[in-house]
Amino acid sequence: MFFTRRSRFTVKLRVVAVVTGAVTAAALFAGSPANAQAKPYDHQDPYKSGCGNSARVVKSAKIKSRANGTVGTIKLMWSGKCKTNWTEIKVGTTMSGTISVYARDGRSDSFTYKAGNGGRHWGDMIWANNMCAWGSASVKWGGGRGGQNGSGTTGQACR
Structure with a gap:
């Protein structure tokens, strides 16, 4: 050519x-x-992955029911080792509901839990290095009617 x-x-x-x-x-x-x-680490269990071993609480709040007052606590956890956040709650052993964690960039994770486990539950992680994150939880018991429900949200933590 x-x-x-x-x-x-x-x-x-x-x-x-x-x-x-x-x-x-x-x-x-x-x-x-x-x-x-x-x-x-997105959507992984913080304790099975080893990230929970070095975790600390960065925000906490009460889980409240309109009819029953405070029914539990919610904590936003941070692992400096893994650069992740997740949400943990402590509620009554007969309560069930949903735990969520959110990152400022739009990623999130939700976990549905059942009654039991001594009332301690946690969701999966999302990676949140150099950004803000927060958590929320909902609870219900006895069918969830007549005020047998509640919710809580942590403030934002920016790491």
């Missing part, structure tokens, strides 16, 4: 443009929300 100096230059420009476009697309994909979901 015969190339003139001008046509070889045009081919080189096209190759550079294609490579530049591919690199730009890869960079955009790396920062996309779908890729933001793939964080270390």
Whole structure:
């Protein structure tokens, strides 16, 4: 095939443009929300992973029922080793409900728990290094009617 100096230059420009476009697309994909979901330790049990061994409480609040007052406590936990947050609660042994943890970038995790376990329950982790996170929980007992329910939310903790 015969190339003139001008046509070889045009081919080189096209190759550079294609490579530049591919690199730009890869960079955009790396920062996309779908890729933001793939964080270390997301949706893993903090105690099975070993992250819970070095954890500390960074925020706490009461779980309250409109009819029954305080029915438990909620804690936002932080593992400096794993750079993760999760939510733990302590409620009555006959209570069930949902525990959630949220990160400022939009990721979250929810865990549904059943009565038992001495009333101590925790959800899975989300990675939250250099960002704010918070937790929430809902509880119910005796069918959840007549005020037999409650909820609580921690404040935000930014690490």
